[in-house]
Amino acid sequence: MKDALFGGVNAAALTAMKPDFSPDLDRFAGHCKWLLANGCNGLGILGTTGEANSFGFDERKEILEGILARGVPASVLMPGTGCASLTDTVELTKHAKAQGCRGVLVLPPFYYKGPSDDGLFAWFSEVVNRVGGGIAIYLYHFPQQSAVPFSLDLIGRLLKAFPGVIKGVKDSSGDYANMKAMIDHFAKDGFEVYSGSDEFVQRILADGGAGCITAASNVNARFGQVVYQKRTGAEADAAQAVLNATRKAATAVPLIPGLREIIARATGHDGWRTIRPPHLPLSAEQGQKAWEAMQAAGALPLPGLGMKAAAE
Template sequence: MFCAALTPFNADLSPDHALFAAHCKRLLDDGCTGIAMLGTTGEANSLSSRERMDLLEAVLKSGVAPSQLLPGTGVASFMETVELTKHALAQGVQTVVMLPPFYYKGVSDDGIVAAYSEIIERIDDPRLRVVLYHIPQMSSVPLSLDVIARLREKFPQTVVGIKDSSGDFANMSAIVERFPGFSVLVGADPLMLSLLPKGGAGCITATSNLVASDLATVFAGYADEARQPQVAAAQERIVAARNTVSRFAQMASLKTLLAKRYGHDSWTRQRPPLTPLTAEEAATVNASFDAS
């Protein structure tokens, strides 16, 4: 159970390292297995490579273990992806979440397999573990079952899982059924409970920034008959939180709620072109969350 962690920004829009590290520790205390930092929710594609590296190093220096981090390293340039992934490995972080190169659209499965192959072969490190990232609504580069099969066959010890943020439960189920032992991590909080009994591995989700303890309850107790009342109550809170932050822009809503939780303005800031909620939207979100 990994949190797709939000990134706080200082007034000059540089990442707030201290605040981010403190948030990571809070999430771990709340029951997260680890932190999936520098992903979509973390606004990673608005950060430079150097900023990504510095933020990763800052979290590690704060005392978070390398095994508890799952950084996103996939960018449009596959050579830059190599650089970011090698940096993570040099810090002791062995598992990364990797988008396919995403600028060119309508590319073939052959092209996607070739890109991942170039990246993995150029890194050439047996420690590396890659979680593929399927988020077609953002990347416009979907990862088909055939792509997964070919990469699994070519790199069975390296390509170990996928984060499916498509929202398509049928697709997640199909991956689980076709690839036993392959870690399928849902990207939408409410769907974890349904996928776990089918063989899903867990989640990497945004709303866990707020309801990590509830997701931990679901993850730990979904198969325990005696804990079903707790699981059902936790799931209800997860769905309510997800609905609240989906009413307006999701990341801005999550940041608004974290700013209230922590009492720190750094959480409300986003890098353009993303923008914070209006005062009216923020009031609505806060009231809705408090009432849930």
């Protein structure tokens, strides 16, 4: 897909924290800059991997403002702004717009289960009308986590009602048939479909999707960029094989603490292991398993992070 606002490889970035669980803005901004220098076209911040719903309303504003103040460009950021509350979703989206972000990733209202398409349409209509345009809205389809999926009918209604505002979707369902159906139905209208799963990057690009927004891009983005640039051929195929292997390695242990463990060992900063409850850091045994799996996948060492632990 040409001219996609976030076309390419986007990391669902981990959020650095201090021992008291407050945001570590210096470390987070540094990580964002490293990602952009090592294969990422853009960054999905404050999503599932970034533990957005473990942060409060003011903290989420602080995190976005903090990394912008430290030199991370707003144009590459897609903050997650979806909350169970309509008011909070609107205000966080307005805030992202005011900071210069081009798009936001919006979960459906996820507390009440089984809402109708009419109810979801009404909720998103309120979001769009209250925000007032000026920023692209990307739908976050992650039914395993939210328990509130986006149907094709609902997406079609939203696109018809709000052309150019409802801009795309991140599909973290792992169901490639669903991603392909969204491409087939809506890509002709400029709707950008992003895979939340690394194993589909090459496939979704070939079928007319826009790219990926993935957790494992915290460690494998340079391989994703090869796939994005080359698309086909031996080099792209080899890079896709690494993406497949790193995704498998990342999910061999609990995903978010596992990725934190990898970055902690790669940087030598134990603070990366800090994670807000109810998540917990990995045990020593799990941490070693995660590290060895990522080594076997071919993602390590990570360029520019020193790799203090590489010889351990």
